[in-house]
Amino acid sequence: MLAWADYFKILIALLVIVDPLAAIPPFVVMAGNLSETERKRIACVASIAVTTVLAVSAVIGESLLRFFGITIASFKVGGAILIMLMALSMVQARQVRDKQTPEEEQEAVDKEQIAVVPLAIPLLAGPGAISAVIIYAAEARGVAHLALIIAGCFIVGGATWLALRAATPVARLLGKTGINIAVRLMGIVLAALAVEIFASGIVVLLPGLK
Numbered sequence: 001m002l003a004w005a006d007y008f009k010i011l012i013a014l015l016v017i018v019d020p021l022a023a024i025p026p027f028v029v030m031a032g033n034l035s036e037t038e039r040k041r042i043a044c045v046a047s048i049a050v051t052t053v054l055a056v057s058a059v060i061g062e063s064l065l066r067f068f069g070i071t072i073a074s075f076k077v078g079g080a081i082l083i084m085l086m087a088l089s090m091v092q093a094r095q096v097r098d099k100q101t102p103e104e105e106q107e108a109v110d111k112e113q114i115a116v117v118p119l120a121i122p123l124l125a126g127p128g129a130i131s132a133v134i135i136y137a138a139e140a141r142g143v144a145h146l147a148l149i150i151a152g153c154f155i156v157g158g159a160t161w162l163a164l165r166a167a168t169p170v171a172r173l174l175g176k177t178g179i180n181i182a183v184r185l186m187g188i189v190l191a192a193l194a195v196e197i198f199a200s201g202i203v204v205l206l207p208g209l210k
Contacts, residue, residue: 020164024167024179031114050160053121055150057137076197
């Protein structure tokens, strides 16, 4: 197992990557014409979907990589590049296209069921979040380690539910500018995490760099 400080760092990383705060504006748009009961249902289903996707990725992710002959070190480098691209988009307060394209966002407005697609997948539990969970789950062996990673996925799901339930008042309070500032700050943290993941993978692939 890792140290408790490491698990806290992993939890913060997952919260930053999933970034429930950034999902508030699209959620407000998508659910704009829905009743309060329907909004509650969407928030609940979306948070369950996010938790399920991340937890399942933690459990079977490494096995899938082995099946395709991909090493964890290679996956770390690739995942770090993807996470860095997300961080750069967040710092510039741009929509992260690997999560949701403008076309998907427009299509979502016309859908009755938006909780799972595109809200949970890929807007929240996108490729970056899935990659990070797989990488962190492979950091150590043992049931206890995996259980703590899954517990982190549940906490992220709970944070997602809280953010979506508070979406309307938070959007009204912070406004687009306030949310963009918060997203930019989280983008800086995410960029630093991407560098760490990249470094831990590249030194395994290129041991001469040590």
